Amino acid sequence: MDDKAPRSGHGDAPGIRMRIGCRLKYRLTQKTPIIALLNVHFSRFGDLERADYLVTSPSVPLESYRDGFGNWCTRMIAPAGDFTLSTDGIFRDGGLADPVAPDAAQLAxxxxxxxxxxxxxxxxxxxxxxxxxxxxxxxxxxxxxxxxxxxxxxxxxxxxxxxxxxxxxxxxxxxxxxxxxxxxxxxxxxxxxxxxxxxxxxxxxxxxxxxxxxxxxxxxxxxxxxxxxxxxxxxxxxxxxxxxxxxxxxxxxxxxxxxxVPLTQTFGPSTLTQFDVWTWDARHGPAETAPVSRN
Structure with missing residues (x-):
């Protein structure tokens, strides 16, 4: 059985290059354990030109693991106050749309x-x-x-x-x-x-x-x-x-x-104060300009 992520990128399509990432900022009233699912799935890791490593501010120790569904998870303990999690990577995709198989049969x-x-x-x-x-x-x-x-x-x-x-x-x-x-x-x-x-x-x-x-x-x-x-x-x-x-x-x-699959699970009182996601066209350059918050 094929359990890899179905991919929109096979064959001779020209391909696309994207800058992808996110920034989530929380206000915490106390030291708070957090689990984050913010990284590209392991089945598409090979398509990352630049890995989307999780970065926190302030910096805290991170522990990564795979859950029962195969998702990358990162656990940490965030200090009280403002706490930011962010990722930022470059992704290459084959450039084809989601595959279609009109004759695909339903199994009993x-x-x-x-x-x-x-x-x-x-x-x-x-x-x-x-x-x-x-x-x-x-x-x-x-x-x-x-x-x-x-x-x-x-x-x-x-x-x-x-x-x-x-x-x-x-x-x-x-x-x-x-x-x-x-x-x-x-x-x-x-x-x-x-x-x-x-x-x-x-x-x-x-x-x-x-x-x-x-x-x-x-x-x-x-x-x-x-x-x-x-x-x-x-x-x-x-x-x-x-x-x-x-x-x-x-x-x-x-x-x-x-x-x-919660993006983040906070084990204590928290307020989300900033939420940004980006999927930018990076085909014609490095797209290194910092994303601008819409919050």
């Missing part, structure tokens, strides 16, 4: 690899028990496999309205369907839950998504969320928020849903 549950079965189960934000009847009503008549997953993405994309101001860290997939609004993680959670209801393994992904090849105006840079589904013996990228095949998609972490 009894034929699925055992390691995919966890991605059929309900989870914190993907409440399959509530959505199961509706999922079968909507998608039972669709052809199984790629076409069914695309039908789910089409439904989510057209049913849910994107509204950055409506972000809610506690919103579940069923609540997204009921309210018909949300941000990219809500689109992903709903599509994942519907896929699982239809016996298709689906997992949550977060990372960078460039605007290469997309018409102006471009939205402000932010981390993105999408899903991977298991068809025909491998994982495939689907993006219900954009509902298009995109280039410059860079995985940071994956899990059952967003609860498994």
């Amino acid at each position: 549950v009894q034929d699925l690899p055992s390691e995919t079965l966890v991605y059929l189960l309900g989870s914190r934000y993907c409440d399959t028990d509530i959505l199961s009847d509706e999922a079968w009503r909507l998608f039972e008549s669709t052809p199984p496999g790629w076409s069914r997953v695309q039908a789910i993405c089409d439904f989510v994309h057209t049913t849910v309205s994107f509204d950055y101001m409506q972000a809610d860290a506690t919103r579940t997939a069923s609540q997204t369907l009921a309210g018909r609004k949300g941000v990219c993680r809500d689109f992903a959670h709903l599509a994942i839950a519907l896929c699982r209801c239809m016996n298709i393994p689906a997992r949550y992904c977060t990372g960078y998504l460039s605007e290469f090849g997309e018409p102006e105006p471009h939205a402000p840079d932010d981390f993105a969320a999408w899903m991977e589904v298991f068809l025909d013996g491998r994982w495939w990228v689907f993006d219900p928020r954009n509902n298009s095949r995109r280039m410059g998609r860079i995985l940071i972490a994956r899990g059952r849903d967003a609860v498994d």
